[in-house]
Amino acid sequence: MVSEKIRRMMDSSSFIRKMFETGAKLKREFGEENVYDFSLGNPAMDPPENFTKVLLEKAADQHMHRYMPNAGYPDVRNKVAEYISSEQQTIVNSDSVIMTSGAGGALNTVLKTIINPGDKIIASIPCFMEYKFYCDNHGGELDLVNGLSDFNLDINAIEAAITEKTAAVIINSPNNPSGRIYPKETIESLASMLTKKSKETGRTIYLISDEPYRKIVYDKVIVPSVMDAYKNSIVCTSYSKDLSIPGERIGWLAVNPEAEDFNNLINGIILCNRILGYVNAPALMQRIIAELQGVSVNIELYRKKRDLLAKKLAEFGYKFRIPEGTFYFFVEAPGGDDMKLVDLLKDEKILVVPGRGFSLPGFFRIAYCVDDSVIEGSMAGFKRTAEKLGLKQDKK
Amino acid sequence: MVSEKIRRMMDSSSFIRKMFETGAKLKREFGEENVYDFSLGNPAMDPPENFTKVLLEKAADQHMHRYMPNAGYPDVRNKVAEYISSEQQTIVNSDSVIMTSGAGGALNTVLKTIINPGDKIIASIPCFMEYKFYCDNHGGELDLVNGLSDFNLDINAIEAAITEKTAAVIINSPNNPSGRIYPKETIESLASMLTKKSKETGRTIYLISDEPYRKIVYDKVIVPSVMDAYKNSIVCTSYSKDLSIPGERIGWLAVNPEAEDFNNLINGIILCNRILGYVNAPALMQRIIAELQGVSVNIELYRKKRDLLAKKLAEFGYKFRIPEGTFYFFVEAPGGDDMKLVDLLKDEKILVVPGRGFSLPGFFRIAYCVDDSVIEGSMAGFKRTAEKLGLKQDKK
Numbered sequence: 081m082v083s084e085k086i087r088r089m090m091d092s093s094s095f096i097r098k099m100f101e102t103g104a105k106l107k108r109e110f111g112e113e114n115v116y117d118f119s120l121g122n123p124a125m126d127p128p129e130n131f132t133k134v135l136l137e138k139a140a141d142q143h144m145h146r147y148m149p150n151a152g153y154p155d156v157r158n159k160v161a162e163y164i165s166s167e168q169q170t171i172v173n174s175d176s177v178i179m180t181s182g183a184g185g186a187l188n189t190v191l192k193t194i195i196n197p198g199d200k201i202i203a204s205i206p207c208f209m210e211y212k213f214y215c216d217n218h219g220g221e222l223d224l225v226n227g228l229s230d231f232n233l234d235i236n237a238i239e240a241a242i243t244e245k246t247a248a249v250i251i252n253s254p255n256n257p258s259g260r261i262y263p264k265e266t267i268e269s270l271a272s273m274l275t276k277k278s279k280e281t282g283r284t285i286y287l288i289s290d291e292p293y294r295k296i297v298y299d300k301v302i303v304p305s306v307m308d309a310y311k312n313s314i315v316c317t318s319y320s321k322d323l324s325i326p327g328e329r330i331g332w333l334a335v336n337p338e339a340e341d342f343n344n345l346i347n348g349i350i351l352c353n354r355i356l357g358y359v360n361a362p363a364l365m366q367r368i369i370a371e372l373q374g375v376s377v378n379i380e381l382y383r384k385k386r387d388l389l390a391k392k393l394a395e396f397g398y399k400f401r402i403p404e405g406t407f408y409f410f411v412e413a414p415g416g417d418d419m420k421l422v423d424l425l426k427d428e429k430i431l432v433v434p435g436r437g438f439s440l441p442g443f444f445r446i447a448y449c450v451d452d453s454v455i456e457g458s459m460a461g462f463k464r465t466a467e468k469l470g471l472k473q474d475k476k
Numbered sequence: 477m478v479s480e481k482i483r484r485m486m487d488s489s490s491f492i493r494k495m496f497e498t499g500a501k502l503k504r505e506f507g508e509e510n511v512y513d514f515s516l517g518n519p520a521m522d523p524p525e526n527f528t529k530v531l532l533e534k535a536a537d538q539h540m541h542r543y544m545p546n547a548g549y550p551d552v553r554n555k556v557a558e559y560i561s562s563e564q565q566t567i568v569n570s571d572s573v574i575m576t577s578g579a580g581g582a583l584n585t586v587l588k589t590i591i592n593p594g595d596k597i598i599a600s601i602p603c604f605m606e607y608k609f610y611c612d613n614h615g616g617e618l619d620l621v622n623g624l625s626d627f628n629l630d631i632n633a634i635e636a637a638i639t640e641k642t643a644a645v646i647i648n649s650p651n652n653p654s655g656r657i658y659p660k661e662t663i664e665s666l667a668s669m670l671t672k673k674s675k676e677t678g679r680t681i682y683l684i685s686d687e688p689y690r691k692i693v694y695d696k697v698i699v700p701s702v703m704d705a706y707k708n709s710i711v712c713t714s715y716s717k718d719l720s721i722p723g724e725r726i727g728w729l730a731v732n733p734e735a736e737d738f739n740n741l742i743n744g745i746i747l748c749n750r751i752l753g754y755v756n757a758p759a760l761m762q763r764i765i766a767e768l769q770g771v772s773v774n775i776e777l778y779r780k781k782r783d784l785l786a787k788k789l790a791e792f793g794y795k796f797r798i799p800e801g802t803f804y805f806f807v808e809a810p811g812g813d814d815m816k817l818v819d820l821l822k823d824e825k826i827l828v829v830p831g832r833g834f835s836l837p838g839f840f841r842i843a844y845c846v847d848d849s850v851i852e853g854s855m856a857g858f859k860r861t862a863e864k865l866g867l868k869q870d871k872k
Contacts, residue, residue: 081590081680081682081737082737082740082744083588083589086588087740089747090743090744122543127538132535136535136536139535140532145719145720145721145724146519146722146723148723182753182755187753192482196479196480213751214753219615326542326755327541327542327543327759328541328760329577329725329756329757329758329759344477345477347486348482351485352482355609356752357584357606357613357752358580358581361725363724364761365760
């Protein structure tokens with residue numbers, strides 16, 4: 081009744097479901113406030129005040145809920161294009177921009193447009209594992225390659241994986257789950273390598289840059305532009321994280337104006353956005369984000385959460401890299417067994433995601449887009465777990 | 477660069493694109509108000525006042541834009557389930573309901589869940605041709621069968637088309653483009669035939685009922701319940717047409733609580749809604765429609781438009797069936813050549829869609845969800861075209 085493939089997917093995703101079910105059970109048993117849930121990238125922060133202000137203004141206008149061109153309102157695409165031009169240091173006009181139902185909608189639409197049956201899409205470990213489904217949806221296959229130990233891209237590993245079946249490389253910087261921002265030199269090496277390999281294989285290899293965390297960065301780090309580095313690049317993003325509105329499903333994709341076969345690519349993407357059933361990005365949200373280009377929640381609050389967690393986790397003896405962006409810590413599971421660590425933390429009513437959920441066992445992810453009270457409440461549990469595991473506490 | 481399949485689709489859909497381009501050109505040339513555009517099902521009517529009222533209320537609440545369970549807010553699913561129970565004359569609880577990004581999102585999610593590679597999905601001509609893409613998206617194939625001359629379903633034709641590859645039958649009542657509502661007896665015959673054939677083929681054949689026009693009906697006709705008639709039924713719909721908000725992408729699907737393998741089916745659909753990149757239906761719109769169950773735009777206004785058009789078109793000598801629902805007329809192309817008729821009307825700056833856009837050449841579709849001024853302005857052109865074609869005018 082359910083297709084065989086979906087049945088298999090349901091079976092194989094059962095460990096994640098089990099985790100969520102256990103979490104829900106803990107909350108029912110001990111009360112929501114006594115469970116420290118760091119499992120989801122669902123920002124607890126409210127959207128910026130300006131969001132609500134613009135929403136109230138736009139909400140009063142009855143004439144804005146009809147279909148518009150599938151690519152989005154022309155004036156919205158224009159405003160977004162202006163903003164992208166500064167963000168990507170490349171002149172982008174509205175023809176390059178397609179409004180989408182979040183980054184999930186953007187990625188699916190792009191992948192459907194470019195994948196021929198059996199094509200491969202390369203991504204670097206650790207990564208957001210929904211990419212696997214997104215590729216499979218359209219007859220492609222995600223091809224995972226190892227990253228470096230500091231979570232940077234391993235350009236040689238990516239190069240070695242490329243064949244004539246490779247349609248694209250997806251990168252995600254700042255990275256979920258590692259918080260890593262790939263440096264400018266890395267993006268440049270990736271770009272020259274892709275240019276070289278595209279020639280060798282006789283096939284344009286696209287660089288798809290999934291950038292929903294671009295504005296959630298610390299210490300004045302700048303996320304390098306993929307458009308500036310590589311002409312066959314496509315940026316996908318959403319306002320979910322930076323405006324704290326993931327439920328509203330609003331984002332965009334932008335094709336580099338220098339991309340080969342630009343017109344076919346854009347028209348193909350618009351067609352796919354329609355025929356996948358998205359039709360167009362939600363109308364009212366398009367109107368709202370048009371007025372909020374460059375706006376985000378107060379990132380300083382995330383920085384405080386990061387620094388608080390970093391200080392304490394280090395004190396307790398956990399090993400990790402300080403994330404340069406996103407609201408995730410990717411922490412080594414002491415002893416290397418991520419599932420065991422997740423279970424130990426669960427005993428402390430702390431919910432985190434094992435590294436294998438990102439194809440990198442031996443780590444666990446803490447999503448710190450939570451209220452400070454959750455962070456504070458969890459500290460004793462993180463400490464006891466560290467003690468149980470005999471971690472060496474930092475006394476300084 | 478663009479996949480071969482998408483490239484083929486772009487080529488084959490070029491006649492529709494050409495039509496729209498011609499329309500846009502006409503509007504630029506003669507001014508929007510001098511072109512009578514009946515080509516799109518994009519309601520000109522504003523949403524009901526209550527919609528704006530509820531939107532303004534909900535917009536003030538900052539805490540409502542986060543992710544919720546992929547199936548939708550539990551309380552929204554509850555309210556929708558209550559409403560469906562009365563509409564479908566079947567007790568449906570919230571477990572059966574999944575909030576979706578419109579009917580397009582609902583149909584794609586269901587089809588992805590049930591289609592094995594090479595499966596067929598039967599639909600009756602004339603029909604909304606996006607179904608073809610929706611089936612193909614997930615490795616299936618739309619299997620079109622002829623309807624009866626009064627646009628009712630031909631149960632024998634559907635039965636003859638069923639093989640062990642048939643995963644589902646999609647019906648759309650009230651029908652786009654014909655405006656036909658399939659009578660209760662037809663739905664009952666379809667249900668018994670599907671029960672019989674499911675036994676014969678050893679495979680559950682789902683009945684997917686696409687019902688976005690259910691509330692846009694005239695003369696107190698009631699759209700029969702598929703859930704009451706057939707246990708393996710799934711209803712897909714949206715608020716696009718009845719609330720005039722197609723740009724907002726909000727709808728739902730409901731699985732018959734009596735459906736075989738119900739739990740797997742629902743969980744599979746929730747998984748597919750997530751992995752197709754929809755993630756969840758837009759949050760704010762979920763909150764709004766929860767308060768607007770049973771509400772619709774003033775259907776009486778559509779009835780007036782229908783009656784005005786019916787009177788005039790009949791006078792001019794056009795042949796058609798009075799639509800019982802929807803805001804479409806499906807009119808015989810005099811002489812049988814729909815493309816020729818479309819061209820003749822274009823000369824009068826009237827835009828309509830040829831029947832071949834719904835797999836039934838020889839007809840053309842008029843979408844009358846337009847301002848009265850468009851209908852009135854077009855009358856002279858419809859008349860002149862009738863005269864050119866030598867149609868016999870009704871003098872009464």
